[in-house]
Structure formats: C-alpha cells, structure tokens
Amino acid sequence: MTRAKPTTPPVLLPTTNDKVKKNAKASRSGPSMNSDRLFRAFQQQDSSERTPSAAEFLGSTSYSSVFQGSIDKHFLNPDDEDEPEQSTCQNQMEHPELSESVKIGVQILRYFPGEQLCGQLLTLHFKLSDGDLHEPSIRHCLDSLWSEFGVYLVEPRQTDLLSIMAEKITQNELTPLSASSNNEQWLTSFSGKNTRWEIIGTLYALFGLAIVTKFETDPLFTGSFPTKNKKQWTHEMGSSAEACLVLYEESGIINEFGVWLMFFTHLLSTIYAGDLSAHVWKKHGALAGVITTLGHHQNDALMLSSPSFMVSQLRKRMFTATFCTDKHMATLTGRPPALSRRYCTTECHLDLTDEELMAGGQELERILGALDVNGWRTDGKLTNQTVGRAWFMLSQLRDEILELSLGPAHEAPQWRRDEILRRSEQTYKGLPTVLHYSPNEDKSTNGIPPFPIQLLCSLEFLLNKFLLLRLPDDGLSEDKKQENKQELVDTARLILERVNLKIASREQRGSNLGIVWATVYFGLNAAGLLGVELLRQSAQGKQYVVTLPRSKTIQNLSIFLGCLHLIRPFTGHYKLCARTEKVLRRILDHLLDPVPGANPTPTEQNLPELVPDVDMSTIMGLTDDSDLTQWLNSIDWTNGSWIDSYSMAFC
Numbered sequence: 001m002t003r004a005k006p007t008t009p010p011v012l013l014p015t016t017n018d019k020v021k022k023n024a025k026a027s028r029s030g031p032s033m034n035s036d037r038l039f040r041a042f043q044q045q046d047s048s049e050r051t052p053s054a055a056e057f058l059g060s061t062s063y064s065s066v067f068q069g070s071i072d073k074h075f076l077n078p079d080d081e082d083e084p085e086q087s088t089c090q091n092q093m094e095h096p097e098l099s100e101s102v103k104i105g106v107q108i109l110r111y112f113p114g115e116q117l118c119g120q121l122l123t124l125h126f127k128l129s130d131g132d133l134h135e136p137s138i139r140h141c142l143d144s145l146w147s148e149f150g151v152y153l154v155e156p157r158q159t160d161l162l163s164i165m166a167e168k169i170t171q172n173e174l175t176p177l178s179a180s181s182n183n184e185q186w187l188t189s190f191s192g193k194n195t196r197w198e199i200i201g202t203l204y205a206l207f208g209l210a211i212v213t214k215f216e217t218d219p220l221f222t223g224s225f226p227t228k229n230k231k232q233w234t235h236e237m238g239s240s241a242e243a244c245l246v247l248y249e250e251s252g253i254i255n256e257f258g259v260w261l262m263f264f265t266h267l268l269s270t271i272y273a274g275d276l277s278a279h280v281w282k283k284h285g286a287l288a289g290v291i292t293t294l295g296h297h298q299n300d301a302l303m304l305s306s307p308s309f310m311v312s313q314l315r316k317r318m319f320t321a322t323f324c325t326d327k328h329m330a331t332l333t334g335r336p337p338a339l340s341r342r343y344c345t346t347e348c349h350l351d352l353t354d355e356e357l358m359a360g361g362q363e364l365e366r367i368l369g370a371l372d373v374n375g376w377r378t379d380g381k382l383t384n385q386t387v388g389r390a391w392f393m394l395s396q397l398r399d400e401i402l403e404l405s406l407g408p409a410h411e412a413p414q415w416r417r418d419e420i421l422r423r424s425e426q427t428y429k430g431l432p433t434v435l436h437y438s439p440n441e442d443k444s445t446n447g448i449p450p451f452p453i454q455l456l457c458s459l460e461f462l463l464n465k466f467l468l469l470r471l472p473d474d475g476l477s478e479d480k481k482q483e484n485k486q487e488l489v490d491t492a493r494l495i496l497e498r499v500n501l502k503i504a505s506r507e508q509r510g511s512n513l514g515i516v517w518a519t520v521y522f523g524l525n526a527a528g529l530l531g532v533e534l535l536r537q538s539a540q541g542k543q544y545v546v547t548l549p550r551s552k553t554i555q556n557l558s559i560f561l562g563c564l565h566l567i568r569p570f571t572g573h574y575k576l577c578a579r580t581e582k583v584l585r586r587i588l589d590h591l592l593d594p595v596p597g598a599n600p601t602p603t604e605q606n607l608p609e610l611v612p613d614v615d616m617s618t619i620m621g622l623t624d625d626s627d628l629t630q631w632l633n634s635i636d637w638t639n640g641s642w643i644d645s646y647s648m649a650f651c
Contacts, residue, residue, distance in 0.1 A: 105166030131384025201244025208237030274572025
C-alpha cells in the first residue's frame with residue numbers, strides 16, 4: 001500500500017550562500033551540521049560530563065533528593081570553589097560554531113518584517129489569540145528590539161549590519177539567564193540588549209499565526225505585499241521561527257522562553273503538517289520534556305522558581321496551554337498523552353487579565369479579593385483566561401477518559417464511566433454562566449466575541465461524553481447497550497450541529513481561525529458515526545431501533561461536506577479531510593440515489609444480528625483509488641476509531 005507522507009516546509013529558507021544553506025538546513029530529525037560541529041554537539045550532550053543546572057527540576061526519587069533539607073547548599077556544589085568562574089559566552093566564543101550560528105542568524109534577520117508591519121501582525125495575533133502569552137511583555141520585547149537594534153534592520157538590509165546584530169544576539173543566547181527578583185528584572189533579562197533567539201523566534205511564530213488567520217484575498221497580501229501570497233509569507237515566518245529553535249537547542253540552555261518558542265512553532269506546524277504528522281508529534285514530545293525539565297508541572301517547584309506573582313501566573317498559563325494541547329493531540333491520534341494529571345500538580349492560573357497581573361501591593365490584594373474561592377471572576381467579564389481555565393478543567397477530565405479509551409479494557413468498568421460522566425457534567429455546569437452555550441440567548445460582552453467561544457466549550461464537553469459512550473459495552477445488559485447507543489447517536493448529532501454553527505460563525509470574527517481544527521477535532525468522528533448509522537438505518541429498515549431523523553441528519557452532513565471541500569490543499573489535514581469528504585459523499589449518494597440491485601433492504605431472515613456487512617466498494621462505485629477502497633472494507637464500522645485506521649493506513 002502506498003503511504004502518503006505529510007509534508008512540512010523546510011526549517012530554513014533557501015539562501016544564496018551554499019555553506020550557510022548546508023549548515024542551516026534541517027529535516028524532521030533535526031538540523032544537519034558538518035562533522036566538527038556535530039562532534040561538539042555530542043560532547044555538549046554527553047551525560048557523563050554534565051550536571052543538571054539549578055534551573056532544571058529533579059523530583060523526589062532523584063539522587064539529590066536525599067540531601068535536600070538535610071545539608072547546607074555549600075556541600076551540594078563542591079565544584080564551584082575548585083574552578084574559577086568563566087562565562088559560558090567566553091567559553092563558546094572560542095569555538096568556531098559561533099561564526100556558523102551568526103551566519104544562520106543573518107539569514108533569519110533578513111526576513112524580519114518592518115517595524116510598522118510587526119506592530120500590525122502582533123495586534124492581529126493578540127486580537128484572536130487564546131491569551132497564552134502576556135501581551136504587554138511581548139510588546140515590550142518588540143518595542144525594545146527596535147529601539148536597541150533598529151539601526152541594524154534598516155532597509156535594504158545590509159549583511160555587515162545584520163552580522164553585528166546576529167553576533168550580539170548569539171552571545172546573549174550562549175549566556176545563562178541571570179536570576180530575577182521582580183517583574184522588571186525578569187523582563188529586562190530577555191528584552192532590549194538582552195534579546196535572545198528564543199524571543200526572535202517567538203515573534204516570528206506569532207507573526208505566522210497572525211497571517212494564517214487571514215484569507216488569501218485580504219489586503220495584507222494583495223495590497224502592501226502583492227508579490228507574496230499567504231503560503232509564501234507564512235513559510236518565511238515559520239521557517240525563520242524554526243531556525244531560531246535550532247539555535248536555541250544548540251545553545252544547550254533550557255529556559256521558559258524556549259518553552260514559548262517551542263509551543264508556538266509547534267502550533268504553527270500543526271496548521272501546515274497536521275496533528276497526525278510524526279514530525280509534529282515529536283515536536284510536542286520535546287515541548288512536554290522541557291516543561292517537566294523546568295519543573296513547571298509541579299506547583300511547588302514552579303512557585304519557588306518564580307521571581308514574582310505575575311511570572312508564576314504566566315508560567316501556569318503556558319503549562320495549562322501545553323496540557324490542553326497534549327490532550328487534544330492524544331485524542332486525535334489515539335496515542336498516550338505526554339503529560340499525565342497523575343504527575344502534574346500545577347494549579348490552574350487565576351482568571352486575571354494581563355493588566356491585572358502587573359498590579360502590586362494593595363491593588364493586587366483588591367483584585368485577588370474580587371475573585372471567588374475557585375479563582376473565577378465575579379464581574380461577569382469574559383476574558384481569554386476565563387476560557388483557558390475552562391479548557392484546562394475539561395482537559396483534566398479528558399485525561400481520565402483517555403486512560404479508559406487507550407488503556408486495558410478491564411480498567412474501564414461501567415461504574416467508572418458513569419462517575420466520570422457525572423463529574424464532567426458537574427464541571428461544565430459549574431463553569432461561569434458566560435461560557436454556557438444557549439442558542440436562544442445573546443451573551444455579547446466587551447472583549448471576546450462569545451458565540452464561537454461558548455460553542456467550543458460546549459463541544460469540548462460533548463466530545464468528552466462522546467468518547468465515554470464509545471467505550472466497549474461488553475458485560476452490559478441489552479437495555480443498557482441500547483440506551484448508550486441512543487445517547488451516543490444523539491451526542492454525535494449535537495456535535496455535528498454545533499460544528500456547523502462554528503463554521504458559520506467565522507464570518508462573525510472575520511477570520512478562518514480554528515475552522516479546520518474544529519472540523520477535524522470535533523467533526524470527523526461525529527460525521528463518520530452518523531454516516532454509518534444512516535447506512536444501518538437504510539439497510540435494517542423497521543428493525544433499526546435507534547431514533548435518527550434521516551432528513552435533518554443528511555442536511556447537517558451536507559453542510560459539513562461543504563466545509564471539508566473548502567479546506568485548502570496546503571493545509572496539514574487536507575488529505576484526511578479530502579478522503580473523509582469522499583467517503584461521506586458516496587454514502588449520501590448511496591442513500592439518496594442508490595444503484596439498482598445493490599445492497600437490497602434485508603428481510604427478517606437475512607438481517608444480521610447487529611449490522612449488515614456493508615460492501616463499501618459498492619457504495620464507492622468504480623474508482624481507481626484502490627487504497628481508499630481497501631481502507632474502507634478493512635474497517636470495523638461497528639467499533640473503534642476509523643480515523644485511527646486511516647492514520648495507520650495513510651500517514
């Protein structure tokens with residue numbers, strides 16, 4: 001069988017300098033380097049020569065845990081007195097790889113947008129973002145970058161000036177971050193003259209995420225930059241962000257700003273490579289690894305290492321965003337999550353705005369006092385953090401559901417499913433009322449347009465329920481099986497209806513942000529199940545005991561097909577969506593215009609006990625797509641995830 005491999009843009013952009021291209025080029029397995037540079041990289045990674053830095057988390061079973069709290073720190077760092085202090089920057093400056101990194105940095109900086117355009121793209125991103133980053137801090141990084149390095153970024157870009165700027169940033173990159181004791185010191189440590197490749201790369205990723213939210217006909221592409229289309233421009237931003245990630249990883253220094261860079265480059269990669277890509281999955285694993293290395297998954301470690309209340313909240317935001325992303329990817333791929341709630345004690349961030357986080361003293365006490373005992377706002381205002389907290393709570397329940405879905409069958413007894421479903425309903429009902437979806441109420445508030453936000457929260461809750469109901473029903477009574485089956489079909493219908501509403505709501509926000517993701521993440525399983533149930537209904541006739549409105553279901557599937565058809569070829573999930581569209585369209589054709597003599601309605605004598613063996617090659621008709629037909633005929637349509645079957649066959 002031919003396997004279609006997901007494609008991703010190259011990590012670095014083509015350059016006219018062959019040597020730079022050779023050193024900068026990266027594949028899915030990482031950046032390529034010459035032999036000397038590769039040897040030095042292995043030397044830096046040699047575990048026998050390296051002791052974890054103070055910034056790296058070691059848990060209660062580590063070798064150092066027996067000393068903690070029992071002996072003076074003087075004894076834990078005996079090498080500090082034996083060797084004179086020498087900055088990492090000084091050591092690295094003696095090595096030739098610095099000049100190679102500077103050359104790569106020059107190519108990165110050539111594509112950095114102009115000052116005015118940077119501001120426009122950043123504004124666009126934060127207008128539509130989930131609030132994972134602190135907007136005032138990122139804006140300060142951008143403003144201080146232009147204040148400090150603006151003279152090197154004049155147009156047309158000059159290699160000698162870019163080299164000076166790249167060398168300064170590379171020297172910063174090779175220098176460990178200094179300890180901070182307040183917000184100002186923390187912000188100064190990575191901005192202005194202390195700018196690092198992590199920050200440059202994060203800005204590039206945010207610019208790329210802003211660009212992908214716009215349609216190809218937007219004046220952003222047809223006006224100011226008529227020579228660049230959306231795909232080319234996003235490729236430049238994404239490639240430059242990935243190049244910054246290469247330089248960050250080669251430095252051997254781990255910090256929270258690297259987490260920013262890894263998170264947003266991963267997010268951008270999912271758009272063009274898709275969540276099923278092995279490349280994207282590996283990037284996500286690396287991100288989870290850095291999160292745990294820094295100890296941001298442990299609440300006590302996070303609080304002790306944070307210089308201020310604001311920084312601790314920002315780190316919690318990034319952890320919760322990564323935790324939620326982890327559950328989304330595990331759900332879509334059917335693979336074990338990288339972050340388990342069993343080992344993560346970090347508490348959810350509070351429902352505070354970016355501006356409120358910067359308050360101090362009595363003003364901060366007043367703000368905190370206005371929250372309820374669970375950390376929610378009491379003024380009824382809908383913020384990005386309100387939404388983020390809701391996602392985190394529902395994702396914690398998803399983690400439990402994934403344990404049942406992906407773990408041994410004997411660990412998924414009915415009582416546990418019912419208990420998780422009960423808590424899931426309680427959690428959703430306990431969310432602020434501003435997040436509850438009601439089609440008959442207008443909950444417009446200042447700030448975020450609530451309609452699609454409320455839809456997404458309700459969809460996440462419904463998907464939890466859908467996954468629980470799809471668990472194997474062995475050992476249940478026939479009445480209970482029938483009850484679960486009816487509830488599963490009703491839940492799938494509700495999911496599909498609300499996905500279609502989400503698709504329609506993109507006009508409200510003036511963006512296609514999240515449409516493809518909502519279609520794939522929420523819609524495919526529900527649409528597939530309903531398509532199969534329509535086949536059962538058609539084949540079984542009066543023997544079909546599940547209530548399923550045929551006309552309404554076909555209408556909703558037709559609307560969903562329209563969305564699948566509009567997904568662009570360069571989108572990461574294009575092939576999956578195109579094949580799913582083909583399957584669902586042929587199913588509807590079979591139902592509405594059946595081939596004479598094909599799959600006649602069964603009689604009571606030849607009706608199978610559960611479901612007739614539907615010959616998918618008959619439904620698909622004559623087609624040259626033998627892989628697709630083989631895939632369809634190999635699927636057990638009565639159980640399991642047919643999306644997972646697709647992933648195994650074609651990805």
